[in-house]
Amino acid sequence: MDIITGVYFRRGSQLAQAVYPGFILSRQQTSYKGKLRLCYWLKTQQGVIKAFVEDEQCVFFIMQKHSEKVKQKLEQASCRFRLADVALKHFDQSKVCALYFSSLSDFYNAKETLTGYVPMYEEDIRHADRYLMERYIKGGVWVTGQPVQCSGYIELRRAKLKTNPVFVPDLTMLSLDIECSGDGVLFSVGLVSGDRKTVIMIGEPQLSDINIVWVEDEIALLHTLCNLIVQLDPDVLIGWNVIDFDCVVLHERAQALGVSLNIGRDGEAMQVSSGNFTRVLIPGRVVIDGIDTMKNATYHFETFKLSFVAKEVLGRDKLIAQDNQLEEIIRQFHEDKLSLAKYNLEDCQLVWDIFEQQSLLDFAIARTRLTGLELERMGGSVAAFTNLYLPLLHRSGYIAPNLGEHGLNFDSPGGYVMDSKPGLYKNVLVLDFKSLYPSIIRTFCIDPMGLIEGEQDVLNAIPGFNKGLFSREQHHLPQLVAQLWAARHKAKLEGEQMLQQAIKIIMNSLYGVLGSKGCRFYDPRLSSSITMRGHEIMQTTRRWIEGMGYEVIYGDTDSTFVKVADAASAKDCQDIGKSLMAMINERWADELEKQYQLSSFLEIEFETHYSPFFMPTIRGQETGSKKRYVGQIESKGQPELVFKGMETVRSDWTSVAKEYQQALIRALFDDKSVVEITEHYIGLITSGQVDDKLIYKKRLGKPLDAYVKNIPPHVRAAKEATRLGLVNGLGKGSQIAYYISQSGPQLYIKALTQLDYTHYIEKQILPIYRMLPNIDENAINLAGQRSFDL
Incomplete structure (x- = not known):
């Protein structure tokens, strides 16, 4: 074969058939001349390709014992089908048959006819997805076919696709944002693609320093938008809630x-x-939403509103920052269209800059290359697992089971959380098991098919929990984990940050998928054999550490907190941490070989040295809290406080509480007066100097009228403001900014009036003060004048 700019040409026929490396943008299954036809749009180095795959058949499976009555039923329904024996079986070892359909209409007719009549298997899998899945295609492909040059793209007929795991596309983006009324009537559309920035605005032309295309009405706006998108020709449209809002509107x-x-x-x-x-x-393009992508990449924000994320990530504000944005947008459309155009364009630019700065498109591509899911498909952990696991299962002679067929319905325990020993410590070491649940899956061969095969060979199986038994040889998930582990290490060496993140997310989702009742492979023996093994590992590790003379003060899922002597230097602590790490890893290797004849993939790491470290009690109790602590580490030669689960990292506490806690802990760690810090903040509150930091923010978990009996403060504030006509449109998901006045909770709109300072002292300052060890509750002076009643 000759190679010309990355395109292979096959010889030996009258017309050379090109073989292109490409990446799948979109996929469809349609009817063509009464038959199923698959259509894949690809981005290649030579441009865009539309590939048609023909002569494919939809398929699902039934039990062989049902084949005769299914055949009669489908014939009565005038379905055209082919029933065939296949070398596959159900998890209960029953033989199965495959039903093949050349047309989509027959496929859907058969599903409807057989629903409730006999169990069907894998009937929910779209053939456009199955075709790729069974060929291990995950985004990148080699594609060949009969080429036809069309306007702007190449059409390949009778195409064939093969996996190409190394091809990474260079995709072009277009940021899109619409402005409209509350009823969805369009005002303008903004578009940003690199240096190309345009706003299409309804109205009479006006001079402007930005590029505005003026149109007379909505119809003209939509036609102009279509023309511009075709002209700009992006591979990917991006936006903020662009799928559920902009595209829908x-x-x-x-x-x-x-x-x-x-x-x-x-x-x-x-x-x-x-x-x-x-x-x-x-067709030929992808729409990717910024919110979904950031959530899927495990970004955490107080709110995913564009205004908040842009401020956090870019340090920039939207051009309309007031509370009732819709009211201002409508006003600007009628009175100040140039300002609306700038606002519209800036929203597009903010989204573009967030995507660029955070490499969100790179993350979406990396995720597709790992899972085979569509670029725009976010979430979908169950679908990703199915994509990866199902073709391997088929090659081992099994079909996938239906939901809940095993009949087991007990709950698996969560991660191990040890009771903490509260107090202030000079030196605490944290030892973390690296990817504990994936390493348990890999070590103990936990696998859906392995569970079935283990039951067939009980004497040689690896014991799990709740009567689970796992085959030592017949499994797939441990190898998948090993491959992901190696890929993550390679990505780390090559500096591919987004690929590392995508792999980490997928690895960590494996346990969650197996524990999800929405997954066809769910079996509580799988999930409990992971979590209960985790409990055993954590408890055994604790015993080993304590056997060496150290005190374990806390443990959480995969982390163990170890107290070492106050007199130990930083170097001593490092040496102890490394020594414990080596001892534990060696003992697990010996223990698993001796007890189960297994190789250990458990790996504990000495992660952090906290000095000092504080573990609080549960408020109002002497018992130690869980998942709440603060410690000091050294970062780039400077001390840095790390908070976990404390008020300073929670969104439902006020800014003043977060600032106070930071200052209080700093005073505690530096052996300074915590009373003076507390009195200082009480004074700031009562003098009115920090009124703007006394605002609470909390989301509505359901519609306002759904709150009937227990009405929390943020709901009371929202209901009252709505009743008075101060706001409208508040509903599930709305973030409520409110404050506590002397007459109760009030929605924060433009001003704070009659603040109840006593409330803030009692609810935002003193609870944090009380969590400290050995405090004198009568020592605090309110603004230095009188003793405050604690």
């Missing part, structure tokens, strides 16, 4: 106005469908 307005949004690369219209989630299909 555009689609609804286009339908209402009789406009077809022909922005596909082949001139076809954008399609929007709703079900468990909103799906947007634009």
Whole structure:
């Protein structure tokens, strides 16, 4: 084969068939001349390809014992199908048959006919996904076929795809944002793609220092938008809530106005469908939402509103920052269109800059390369697991079971959390098991098929928990973990940060998927054999450490907190941590070989030296708290406080409480007066100097009218403000900013009035003070004038 700019050419026929390396942008399954046809859009180094895969058949499985009555039932329903014996079996060892369908209509008709009649297996898997899954295709492909040059892309007929794990695409982005009324009537659309920045605005032309395309009405706006997207020709459309809001509104307005949004690369219209989630299909393009991508990449923010994330990530504000943004947007559209255009464009730019700075598109690509899921598909841990596991299962002679067929329904315990020993410590070492649950899966061969095979060979099986038995040889999940582990190490060496993050997320999701009743492979013997083994490992590790003369003061899931002598220097602590790490890893290797004849993939690391370290009690009790502590580490030669579960890292405490706790802990660790710090903050509150830091923020967990009996303060504030007509539109998910006045909770709109300072002292200062050890509750003077009643 010759190689020309990355394209292979096959010889030996009248026309050379090109073999392109590419990356899948979108996938469809459609009917063509009455038969199933798969369509894949690909981005290649030579441009965009539309590949048609033909002569495929949809398939699902039934028990062989049901084959005759299924055959009769489908024939009565006039379904065209092919029933075939296959070398596959159910988890209960029963033989199965496959039902093949050349047309989608027959496939759907058969599913409807057989629902409730006999169990069907894997009937929920779209063939466009199955075709890729069974070929281990995860984004990157080699594709060949009969090429036809079309306008702007190459069409490949009778295409064939093969996995290409090394190809990484260079995708172009377009940031899109709409502005509209509360009823979805369009005002403007902003577009940013690198240096190309445009706003399409309804209205009479005005001079402006930004590029505005003026149109007369919504119909003209939609036509202009289509033309610009086709002209800019992006691979990926990005935005903030762009799928569930912008695309849905555009689609609804286009339908209402009789406009077809022909922005596909082949001139076809954008399609929007709703079900468990909103799906947007634009032939040859992908729509990726910034919120979903950041959540999937495990970013944590107080709120994922664009204004908040942009401020946190970029240090920039939206151009409309007031509370009632919609009211101001409507005002600007009628009175100040140039300001609205700048606001619209800046929102697009903020999204573009967040994607660029945080490498969000790189993360989406890395995730697809690992799981095979669509680029825009966020969440989907169960789907990712199925994509990875199902083809391996088939090659081992099994089909996937249906939900809950095992009939087991007991709960698995959560992660191990040890009772803490509260107090102030000079030196605490933290030892963490590296990826504990994945390493348990790998070490003890925990696997859905391995559980079934283990039951067939009891004497040679590895014992799990709750009567689970696992095969030593017949399994797939341990190898998947090993491959992900190696890939993460390679990504780390090569500095591929987003790939590392994607791998970490997938590895850590494996236990959650096996413990999810929404996963077809769920079996509580699997999940409990992971978590209960984790408990055993943590408890045994604790005994070993204490056997060496050290005190374990806390343990949480995979972390063990060890107290060492106050007199130990920083170097002594480092040496002790490394010594404990080596001892524990060696003992686990010996223990597992001796007891189970297994190689250990458990690996504990000496993670952190805290000096000092504080573990508080549960408020109002002498018992130690869990998942709450603060310690000091050295970072770049400077002391740094690390808070876990404390008020300073929680969004439902005020800013003044967070600042006070930081100052209080600093005083505690530096052996300074905690009373003076407390009196200082009480004085700041009562003098009115920190009023702007006394605002609470909390989200509504359900619609306002759903709160009937127990009405928390933020709901009371929201209900009262709505009743008075000060705000409208508050509902589930709305973030409520409120304060406590002398007459109760009030929604914060523009000003704070009649603040109840006593409330803030009693609820935001004193509870934090009381968690300290050995405090004198009568020592505090309120603003230095009188003793405050504790």
